[in-house]
Structures are given as structure tokens and as C-alpha cells.
Amino acid sequence: MGKQGWQAVHDGRITRRRMLLGAAGVLGAAVLFGACGDDDDDDAGGSGGTSGTSGGTQGGGGDVPEPDWASLLGVDEASAGAGKTIDIGAVLALTGTGSFYGTTMSRGLDLAKKHIEQAGGPTFNYIYLDHKSGDAAAGVQAMNELAARGVQAKFASYGDNLGSMLSLTEEHKIFTFDGGGGTSIPFQGKPYFWGTRAITPNDTLPGLFMWLKETYPDKKTVGLMGWDIGEPSNSIVREDFLKKIEDAGLEFNGLYELVPVGNQDFSQVIPKIKANEPDFLLCGHYGQDPGSFANQASTAGLQAIRIGFEYTPDGLNASRGTYDSEGYTFAFDYFDPDSAVSPFATYFVSEFRREYGEDPDFYAANYYENAFDMWELMRRIWAEDPDAEITGEALDAALREDLTLPSVYGGDESTVGTFTLDETTHSVVRRQMGVFEYKDGKVTPKAFFNINGEDYRTA
Amino acid sequence: MLALTFETFRQLTVDGFFRGCSYGLLGVGFALILGVTGRFHFAYGFTYTLASYLGFTFAFRVNWPFWLSAALGVLLAAVLGALIEAGVYRPLARNAGATALLAVFVAALGIGIAGENLIRLLWGANTQAFYGPRKVGYELWDAIFINFDVWQAASSIAIAVLLAAMLRYTGLGRQIKATRINPDLARTIGIDADRIYVIVFFLGTICAGVASFWYALKYTVDPGMGTLPVTYAFVVAFLGGTTSSPIRVFVTGIVVALIEQYASIWLSVRYTQTAVFVVLVGYLTYLAITQSAWYVRVRTRTAAGV
Numbered sequence: 001m002g003k004q005g006w007q008a009v010h011d012g013r014i015t016r017r018r019m020l021l022g023a024a025g026v027l028g029a030a031v032l033f034g035a036c037g038d039d040d041d042d043d044a045g046g047s048g049g050t051s052g053t054s055g056g057t058q059g060g061g062g063d064v065p066e067p068d069w070a071s072l073l074g075v076d077e078a079s080a081g082a083g084k085t086i087d088i089g090a091v092l093a094l095t096g097t098g099s100f101y102g103t104t105m106s107r108g109l110d111l112a113k114k115h116i117e118q119a120g121g122p123t124f125n126y127i128y129l130d131h132k133s134g135d136a137a138a139g140v141q142a143m144n145e146l147a148a149r150g151v152q153a154k155f156a157s158y159g160d161n162l163g164s165m166l167s168l169t170e171e172h173k174i175f176t177f178d179g180g181g182g183t184s185i186p187f188q189g190k191p192y193f194w195g196t197r198a199i200t201p202n203d204t205l206p207g208l209f210m211w212l213k214e215t216y217p218d219k220k221t222v223g224l225m226g227w228d229i230g231e232p233s234n235s236i237v238r239e240d241f242l243k244k245i246e247d248a249g250l251e252f253n254g255l256y257e258l259v260p261v262g263n264q265d266f267s268q269v270i271p272k273i274k275a276n277e278p279d280f281l282l283c284g285h286y287g288q289d290p291g292s293f294a295n296q297a298s299t300a301g302l303q304a305i306r307i308g309f310e311y312t313p314d315g316l317n318a319s320r321g322t323y324d325s326e327g328y329t330f331a332f333d334y335f336d337p338d339s340a341v342s343p344f345a346t347y348f349v350s351e352f353r354r355e356y357g358e359d360p361d362f363y364a365a366n367y368y369e370n371a372f373d374m375w376e377l378m379r380r381i382w383a384e385d386p387d388a389e390i391t392g393e394a395l396d397a398a399l400r401e402d403l404t405l406p407s408v409y410g411g412d413e414s415t416v417g418t419f420t421l422d423e424t425t426h427s428v429v430r431r432q433m434g435v436f437e438y439k440d441g442k443v444t445p446k447a448f449f450n451i452n453g454e455d456y457r458t459a
Numbered sequence: 460m461l462a463l464t465f466e467t468f469r470q471l472t473v474d475g476f477f478r479g480c481s482y483g484l485l486g487v488g489f490a491l492i493l494g495v496t497g498r499f500h501f502a503y504g505f506t507y508t509l510a511s512y513l514g515f516t517f518a519f520r521v522n523w524p525f526w527l528s529a530a531l532g533v534l535l536a537a538v539l540g541a542l543i544e545a546g547v548y549r550p551l552a553r554n555a556g557a558t559a560l561l562a563v564f565v566a567a568l569g570i571g572i573a574g575e576n577l578i579r580l581l582w583g584a585n586t587q588a589f590y591g592p593r594k595v596g597y598e599l600w601d602a603i604f605i606n607f608d609v610w611q612a613a614s615s616i617a618i619a620v621l622l623a624a625m626l627r628y629t630g631l632g633r634q635i636k637a638t639r640i641n642p643d644l645a646r647t648i649g650i651d652a653d654r655i656y657v658i659v660f661f662l663g664t665i666c667a668g669v670a671s672f673w674y675a676l677k678y679t680v681d682p683g684m685g686t687l688p689v690t691y692a693f694v695v696a697f698l699g700g701t702t703s704s705p706i707r708v709f710v711t712g713i714v715v716a717l718i719e720q721y722a723s724i725w726l727s728v729r730y731t732q733t734a735v736f737v738v739l740v741g742y743l744t745y746l747a748i749t750q751s752a753w754y755v756r757v758r759t760r761t762a763a764g765v
Binding site (some may be wrong): 094095096097099100102103228257258259260263264265267268269270271272274275288292299300301314317318320 | 464466467470471474475477478579583584585586587588590594596603605678679681682683719720723727728729731
């Protein structure tokens with residue numbers, strides 16, 4: 001073979017290698033640009049996209065003027081804490097099946113931090129730690145890290161990670177707001193731990209049962225499928241649940257199935273539900289789980305009227321269009337951004353839309369509110385002594401002085417809304433909740449009520 | 460007390476079969492890798508997850524056709540599986556000498572953890588819905604299932620049968636089996652054992668990728684989705700036998716899933732995974748007893764009529 005021929009073959013080999021490298025480059029670039037692209041296109045594929053009034057992408061925003069914090073929240077420059085930096089833990093579900101929560105909660109916290117600084121308050125230095133969506137070991141590790149750093153306050157979720165962090169919260173006196181999981185029934189009255197949302201599903205049940213009886217007068221039996229949160233919590237929740245069914249004059253049909261947190265495959269539980277199908281099936285699970293369940297329950301032809309206790313874009317995504325096509329009824333202290341009236345709430349909604357290009361959900365609202373409430377407690381401490389050190393004990397004492405705190409829920413055009421905590425249970429004693437339905441990209445309220453079904457009214 | 464009807468039993472059986480096809484395929488891939496190379500490839504979960512994320516990215520971020528994207532996702536994950544063997548496990552095993560097994564095991568765990576976090580970094584921690592063809596429901600024998608279940612079962616069975624046929628009837632299959640029995644001896648008769656290892660990793664990861672793709676189409680994808688499948692793959696591979704035919708391993712996967720499904724008749728769903736591990740422990744105990752000196756002595760005496 002002459003040089004020319006050899007060169008031709010050699011060139012051919014180079015060309016093939018280049019082609020392979022080129023193909024690899026194209027694929028690599030596609031993956032890299034694709035992966036690092038927009039993270040919010042949940043409606044890819046169309047059938048189950050996030051859209052509509054609530055939970056949908058709104059864009060715009062930022063058109064509401066900053067409120068006069070002094071008159072709205074009673075901020076006094078002398079006790080506002082400008083120039084101070086406060087370390088605050090935020091132990092959230094940053095990874096795992098509940099990572100949606102971590103994202104939306106941290107958005108609320110981050111926005112509040114910015115607004116608090118703008119309003120002349122201190123700088124909140126958040127220490128974000130991950131409890132991996134309900135992992136007790138991860139929660140304990142996070143607590144140890146916060147204690148080692150001497151952190152005095154924290155925001156938490158999942159009922160302080162399903163109870164695993166409570167003993168360390170007490171031991172290290174770390175003042176805690178849990179606006180995601182609340183206290184739940186089993187974790188009520190735990191030192192330094194306060195749940196700022198209604199207990200789900202239990203607080204909702206009286207009002208929900210009123211609505212169910214009114215809407216479906218011929219139906220009687222109730223069954224439940226819910227997250228397994230371990231003993232004794234499961235039994236405590238069950239006991240309260242059965243009592244509330246009885247109080248409402250309904251009938252428990254014996255179906256009480258517990259499923260693992262983050263479960264997506266319901267092929268084992270659905271046949272059991274079908275074998276003992278109640279009129280009303282209460283689904284006490286959260287995140288993407290209700291969406292996955294709705295999708296599979298629909299395929300399996302479950303006839304029971306299903307009620308969820310949370311609505312999130314993550315669940316909507318996992319429902320793969322079932323929420324849109326069949327509707328999804330849920331009952332909890334849902335935050336409706338379009339019904340926000342107080343200057344505090346409208347500014348929050350407007351700024352959230354501007355910052356993140358979408359509507360704030362319940363969790364973003366709660367953690368935004370929690371950060372402002374933490375600042376409120378600090379201001380109470382600094383009002384006594386501007387140089388006072390912020391400790392867990394001091395925050396707890398400041399809260400007990402007045403258990404009513406500002407809220408983005410409720411209020412009117414000139415007044416900020418409030419919620420009130422109970423000194424003994426550390427849970428809320430008043431908080432507006434309701435029954436809502438999501439369908440075709442829109443959330444529609446059905447009924448509103450308060451704890452124990454008080455102030456019940458249809459929407 | 461819940462009433463158990465025949466309809467419930469049938470639905471559990473049908474669901475168990477479909478779920479078992481996934482377990483079986485995962486087990487086939489894991490057993491092939493473990494049986495031939497002796498590597499505890501716990502980064503299997505990472506490649507499982509990556510296949511879905513790559514398919515998702517090509518389909519919905521780059522907007523390539525759906526089936527092409529899915530196939531590319533599986534293939535690229537398989538290439539990565541092969542690269543892990545060629546680029547990490549092999550040099551590590553060569554240099555670690557007598558501790559090669561441990562070195563590879565630790566490296567596999569490390570790659571699995573790092574890979575999961577890399578996915579989190581690149582794609583975010585949120586779950587993603589992988590929309591594909593339209594879901595269609597069917598009812599047969601009073602049991603309900605969907606088209607994805609059928610396609611998943613068909614593709615899983617096809618892969619297991621093809622792998623079994625390849626191992627039995629082709630030259631490559633014979634080379635793989637020779638390498639599995641004794642890689643050093645295989646080298647002396649001209650088989651490139653290193654190449655066989657890479658091929659086995661590629662094929663094993665294809666199994667993981669296909670199982671992952673069907674899972675993603677039925678549910679949602681998240682960076683941690685590979686943790687549980689790798690556990691099931693290990694259990695199925697171990698129970699089925701890492702040197703057994705892919706068909707036997709595949710059937711073991713179906714049996715494991717059925718045990719899990721039927722356990723839910725008596726147990727709360729939260730305990731059904733435990734049933735699988737009870738079976739595994741029972742099997743290990745059985746092996747320990749049947750291989751003990753006492754048992755061998757008793758059998759020998761019985762056979763001799765003493």
C-alpha cells in the first residue's frame with residue numbers, strides 16, 4: 001500500500017473517530033444544556049402541567065408597593081435589629097421525594113430575609129440542612145450540627161422531621177417554628193417546638209365532615225389511607241380520627257391502611273381498598289404521593305370519593321393529568337394567592353411572583369410568615385433591651401407574652417391577618433381552612449371553616 | 460378484618476407479575492455483572508436513575524422524539540456502566556490485589572453516592588414527570604392494568620430470553636460463561652476477559668436502564684429513585700443464583716414480587732418489604748444448615764443406612 005493509500009485509510013480512521021467524538025459531544029452538550037435548563041417546565045408533555053389560578057406560572061408581579069412596615073407590623077427602628085446578624089437553622093426536605101417542599105419553603109424564607117432587611121431588620125443567616133424527606137438519622141445529624149454551632153432558633157418541617165428532632169430541640173433549647181408539618185397530634189406541647197399550621201388531617205376533619213354530609217347526604221362510611229409516621233404517633237392520630245368520625249355521625253368502615261412515606265406504587269393497597277371500599281376515602285399522605293395515588297386509583301376504578309389534605313404542584317405532576325381530568329378535592333389551610341387582601345399578603349404574593357415567576361403556594365406563604373414571626377419575637381426581646389442576646393429561651397418567653405402573630409392569611413385592605421397559638425398544645429387555635437377542588441388548572445373553594453368546624457360556611 | 464375476595468387475589472397477582480418483571484430484569488442485570496465479574500456493582504442504582512434522567516432530558520429539554528430519547532438514555536447509561544468497569548473497577552482491582560473485592564465494593568458505593576448527587580446538581584432535587592405515550596387501561600380476568608405494564612413485561616421477558624439465548628447459543632455467550640467460570644483460564648485460551656467484563660457491564664446496565672425507563676413512565680423520577688431497585692436487584696440475583704440462567708433469575712424476581720404482594724393480604728403495606736427479607740434470611744439459614752458439617756454427616760449416615 002502506497003503512502004497515499006495509507007494516508008487515505010488513516011484519514012478515514014480519523015474521520016470516524018472525529019464523527020464518534022462529534023456525536024458524543026452533541027449528546028454531552030444536549031444533556032448538559034438540557035439538564036441545566038429551566039427547572040420549572042413541569043408541564044412538559046402537556047397532560048398534567050401546572051397551570052391555572054393556583055400553583056401555576058403567573059410571571060409579572062412586583063406591582064404592589066412596599067408596605068409601611070412601621071404601621072403595619074409595628075416595627076420600631078430602635079428594636080428592629082438593623083445591622084445585627086442572626087444565625088437561624090432551616091432543617092428542610094432538601095432532597096428525596098419531598099424535595100419539592102424544601103424548594104418552596106426555602107423560597108419563602110429567602111424572600112422574607114430580603115424583605116426583613118429592607119424593612120430595617122437584622123440579617124437572617126440561614127443554615128440550611130437536609131432531613132432527606134423524613135429521614136430520622138438525617139434530622140438528628142442536622143440537630144447536632146446546629147447545636148455544635150450554637151444556633152438558637154430554627155425553622156423545621158415534617159413535624160420536626162416526624163418527631164425525631166424534638167428531644168434535641170428541647171435539650172439544646174432551640175426555638176422552632178414548624179409551618180410545614182405543624183405539631184401534629186403526637187407532638188403537641190413539646191418544649192421550644194411550635195406548629196404554626198393547622199394539624200393535618202385532624203384539625204380539618206370536623207369542617208370537612210360538615211361539607212361531606214351536606215354535599216353527599218346519602219353517603220355514610222369513611223375509610224383512611226395515610227402515611228406511616230411510626231408508633232405511638234399512628235395510634236394517636238387514629239384514635240382522634242375515629243372520634244371525629246363518630247362525632248360527625250359518620251361510620252368508620254374498618255379501612256385504615258398505612259403506607260410508607262414517599263410511596264409511589266399503590267398496587268398493594270388499592271386491591272385492599274377495593275375489597276372494602278368506603279363512601280369517603282380520606283388520603284392522609286402528602287407531596288407527590290397523592291398524585292401518584294390518584295393516577296393509579298383512577299385506573300383501578302375506585303369509586304370512593306377521595307379527599308386529600310394537601311395540594312402541591314408536585315402532586316399535580318405525579319397525577320399525570322388525573323387531577324385535571326377527574327378533579328382533586330382537598331381540605332386544609334390552603335393559601336390562595338388570588339384571595340390575598342392584606343398589604344402584607346399582597347406584597348408577598350406580588351414580590352414572590354416577581355422573584356420566582358410563579359404563584360406562591362401554602363408552604364412558601366407559611367415560611368415567609370414564619371420568618372416575619374421570628375423577627376416579631378426578636379423585636380419584642382430587643383424592645384426590652386436592644387443589646388439582648390437572642391436565645392431559644394428568650395424567644396420562647398417572648399412568644400408566650402402574646403401568642404398572636406402576624407399572618408399572610410386573613411386581614412383586610414388595611415390590617416394584617418393574624419393567627420393564634422395555644423400555650424399548652426403549641427398548635428394553632430384559630431386558622432382558616434377549607435375544602436377546595438382542583439380541576440382543569442383551577443382551584444375552586446367549596447367551603448371555609450375554622451378549627452373544630454367553627455364558622456363553617458359554603459363558598 | 461378485611462374481606463379477601465378472589466378478585467383481590469387476582470389483582471394482587473397481576474400487579475405482582477408486572478412488578479416482578481421489573482424486579483426480574485433488575486436481578487438479571489445485577490446477576491450477570493456479579494456472576495461474571497465478581498464485582499458488587501452498587502453503582503447500579505446510579506446508572507438506573509441516570510437512564511431515566513437522560514431520556515427525560517432528550518425528550519423534554521432537547522425536544523428529541525420520545526422513543527429515540529428513551530433508547531438513547533438507556534444506551535448512554537449502559538455506556539457509562541461499561542466505562543465504570545473499564546475506568547474505575549478494573550484498575551482498582553488490578554492494584555488492590557487481595558483486597559480487590561473490598562476496594563471495588565467501596566468504589567461502587569462512592570460512585571453511587573456521588574452519582575446521585577451529581578444528578579441532583581445537574582437536574583435539581585425535585586421530582587420530574589416523564590410523559591410519554593397515552594396511558595390506556597385494560598381489564599382482564601377482573602384485574603386492571605395499563606398498557607405500560609404490558610410493554611414493560613413484554614420488553615423485560617424479551618431481554619431475559621434473548622440474554623439466555625445469547626449465553627447458550629452464541630460464541631460471545633460461551634466466552635462470557637468461560638470467563639465466569641475462570642477468567643484466568645479463559646485468558647489462556649485467547650478470551651479477552653477484560654473485554655468480556657466491559658460487555659457484561661454494558662448488558663447488565665441495559666437491563667437496569669429498561670427497568671428504569673418503565674418505572675419513570677409509570678411514576679415520576681427523582682435523584683434517589685435508584686436506592687431501592689439496587690436492593691431488590693441484589694436480593695433477586697442472590698436468590699436466583701448469580702451463575703444461573705437469566706430466565707431462572709427473572710422468574711425469581713416475579714416470585715419475590717408475588718411474595719410481597721400476597722404478604723399485603725395479611726400484613727399492612729408498610730411491612731410487605733419485610734416479607735421479602737424474611738424470605739432472604741430464611742434462604743440464607745437453609746443454605747447455612749445444608750452446608751454445615753452436621754447436616755453433611757447426617758445425610759452421609761442416612762445414605763449409608765447407619
